[in-house]
Amino acid sequence: MHLPLNITLAQLNLTVGAIQANKEKILAVIAEHEGSDLIIFPELAITGYPPEDLLYRPDLYQVVSSALDEISAATENVAVAVGHPQTDGETFWNALTVFSNKRQVATYHKRKLPNYGVFDENRYFTPGDEAVVVELQGVRIGLLICEDLWSPEAARQTREAGAQILVSVNASPFEEYKYSQRLQVLSARCKETQLPLVYVNAVGGQDELIFDGNSVVLDASGDVAVHLPHCEEAVVTAHFDGVQPVKQKLPTVPDNSASIYQALVLALRDYVQKNGFPSVLLGLSGGIDSALTLALAVDALGGDKVRAVMMPYRYTADISVADAEAQAKTLGCAFDIVPIEPMVNSFMETLTPLFGNTERDTTEENLQARCRGVILMGLSNKHGSLLLTTGNKSELAVGYCTLYGDMCGGFAPIKDLPKCLVYQLSIYRNTLNPKDSPAIPERVITRAPSAELAPDQKDQDSLPPYEVLDEIIDGYAERDLSIADLVALGYSETLVKDIIRKIERNEYKRRQGAVGPKVTRRNFNKDRRYPITNHYVHTLMNSFAKNEG
Ligand SMILES: Nc1ncnc2c1ncn2[C@@H]1O[C@H](COP(=O)(O)OP(=O)(O)OC[C@H]2O[C@@H]([n+]3cccc(C(=O)O)c3)[C@H](O)[C@@H]2O)[C@@H](O)[C@H]1O
Numbered sequence: 001m002h003l004p005l006n007i008t009l010a011q012l013n014l015t016v017g018a019i020q021a022n023k024e025k026i027l028a029v030i031a032e033h034e035g036s037d038l039i040i041f042p043e044l045a046i047t048g049y050p051p052e053d054l055l056y057r058p059d060l061y062q063v064v065s066s067a068l069d070e071i072s073a074a075t076e077n078v079a080v081a082v083g084h085p086q087t088d089g090e091t092f093w094n095a096l097t098v099f100s101n102k103r104q105v106a107t108y109h110k111r112k113l114p115n116y117g118v119f120d121e122n123r124y125f126t127p128g129d130e131a132v133v134v135e136l137q138g139v140r141i142g143l144l145i146c147e148d149l150w151s152p153e154a155a156r157q158t159r160e161a162g163a164q165i166l167v168s169v170n171a172s173p174f175e176e177y178k179y180s181q182r183l184q185v186l187s188a189r190c191k192e193t194q195l196p197l198v199y200v201n202a203v204g205g206q207d208e209l210i211f212d213g214n215s216v217v218l219d220a221s222g223d224v225a226v227h228l229p230h231c232e233e234a235v236v237t238a239h240f241d242g243v244q245p246v247k248q249k250l251p252t253v254p255d256n257s258a259s260i261y262q263a264l265v266l267a268l269r270d271y272v273q274k275n276g277f278p279s280v281l282l283g284l285s286g287g288i289d290s291a292l293t294l295a296l297a298v299d300a301l302g303g304d305k306v307r308a309v310m311m312p313y314r315y316t317a318d319i320s321v322a323d324a325e326a327q328a329k330t331l332g333c334a335f336d337i338v339p340i341e342p343m344v345n346s347f348m349e350t351l352t353p354l355f356g357n358t359e360r361d362t363t364e365e366n367l368q369a370r371c372r373g374v375i376l377m378g379l380s381n382k383h384g385s386l387l388l389t390t391g392n393k394s395e396l397a398v399g400y401c402t403l404y405g406d407m408c409g410g411f412a413p414i415k416d417l418p419k420c421l422v423y424q425l426s427i428y429r430n431t432l433n434p435k436d437s438p439a440i441p442e443r444v445i446t447r448a449p450s451a452e453l454a455p456d457q458k459d460q461d462s463l464p465p466y467e468v469l470d471e472i473i474d475g476y477a478e479r480d481l482s483i484a485d486l487v488a489l490g491y492s493e494t495l496v497k498d499i500i501r502k503i504e505r506n507e508y509k510r511r512q513g514a515v516g517p518k519v520t521r522r523n524f525n526k527d528r529r530y531p532i533t534n535h536y537v538h539t540l541m542n543s544f545a546k547n548e549g
């Protein structure tokens, strides 16, 4: 006979390195949920995730230890499971401790350390080597940490050690379609072990990572009984009748566009707020990238914290100025028009004699982008406002952006969105406004994309259609397809080789670019760490030529 059990899932937004503030947040939840039997916090809750090389600092462990003492002292009426790094001076573990009755009941060490994609846990931690099960109200609870669940072994061993309910603490980052992928994995573990699972994820933006929450309780058949919201903090108590979770009303799961959009809003808001910026600004061109970035910024921070600057030059169409102004008005943010003609002319006067008898080329185009960068950085410095840079994944892939020009900025909200996804999210965002006041003017979505750096310039003068470009980038950079694979998909060899060369040649540019949130399965940051000085592209081209010959 088991007593009813109440388990509280604390899906909190914690801040990396803010050990005292994180502890205070944890203590506040404990004080509010003393009627619960067990409160569960996310993976490495004390330090936030991922603490990266902070884990090398010996002083970190002293601060963690005194925070844990305070948490332990608050557990007179409720048990608490809290994640933290731990060391004995030589070995370092990713740990989960259960406190109850003001004492440490058990500490579990993560057995499966993720070391792929954005993860680096082998750099810091040694894997644990045993299952840990604690008994609460006569129910045996097995402890797991995030990656432990992504293969069958650890959950199976925990069941063999006597667990009747699995509890997992997590810092599982968002990417497109991650929720359904995660649910399949979790559900498989429940079916294999025939045990229910309480899965508590972190929420919040942390540099390029977004933790999307979506904590769940699954029953022993792998069906969802409790589901916490996407990209919001939430503390929810799940009720267990014996070892069976009682089903609660489930929230609607946002579709692909909504889930990405909300994740980007969270990432932007947390980056700005956690880094202490009072406001943001951006260059608003009348094009779709800056328009979507503006909508995200206003949704994240409110119009009063956002400034848009239109900086026309002689190639800027009147409709670009009109659309930029209309959008800023609809979204209620500050808007300035600052023509760059005098600046460009002055630079050209100085540079022309130095250029000698050279032809006009992208140098002159880059100068326009750089004049805009100087204006925006001046405003950023003067007002302490963070400059948002507006490049998307397709442009950054092929280097279609100017260093120290439109790449100026401290955060890049859409850097991991291929251009086609920029369109998809813009169309989605417009469904949230009344038809007569779209968040993004319709013409911005329907007109042909242009950098407006030369007369009548269109992106497609230098690049293939974005549907094609995005497919090739996805195939080559995200799925590691070969030239032959891409040609077999129907793309011309010349085009495939040209895009691959551009991708490889522009690693240096991406490396200098601002940080921004991961959305795709493989971003150009932690997920794909390519050398800058790198001749593999020649190897690739040569070996393809040989295969063909
Ligand atoms: N491996 C390497 N390591 C370090 N630095 C390297 C490098 N290779 C070149 N560089 C340096 O980088 C410089 C070239 O880079 P950069 O100055 O950026 O200029 P670049 O890549 O030559 O030109 C920028 C391109 O982006 C297009 N654009 C610009 C602005 C906005 C948009 C848009 O639609 O959004 C498009 C523009 O039309 C042009 O085709 C060279 O002068 C060289 O010194």
Ligand SMILES: Nc1ncnc2c1ncn2[C@@H]1O[C@H](COP(=O)(O)OP(=O)(O)OP(=O)(O)O)[C@@H](O)[C@H]1O
Binding pocket: 282, 283, 284, 285, 286, 287, 288, 289, 290, 291, 309, 310, 311, 312, 313, 316, 372, 390, 391, 395, 406, 449, 450, 451, 452
């Ligand atoms: N006339 C302009 N006024 C203000 N900012 C501009 C202007 N032109 C370019 N920018 C800034 O530089 C970025 C690069 O934009 P550009 O127009 O060159 O091409 P894009 O990548 O198609 O971007 P967008 O779709 O926003 O126009 C813009 O997103 C914007 O932030």
Ligand SMILES: NC(=O)CC[C@H](N)C(=O)O
Binding pocket: 043, 114, 119, 145, 146, 147, 148, 150, 170, 171, 172, 173
């Ligand atoms: N922190 C972790 O162990 C995360 C790894 C895991 N595979 C995930 O993305 O959910």
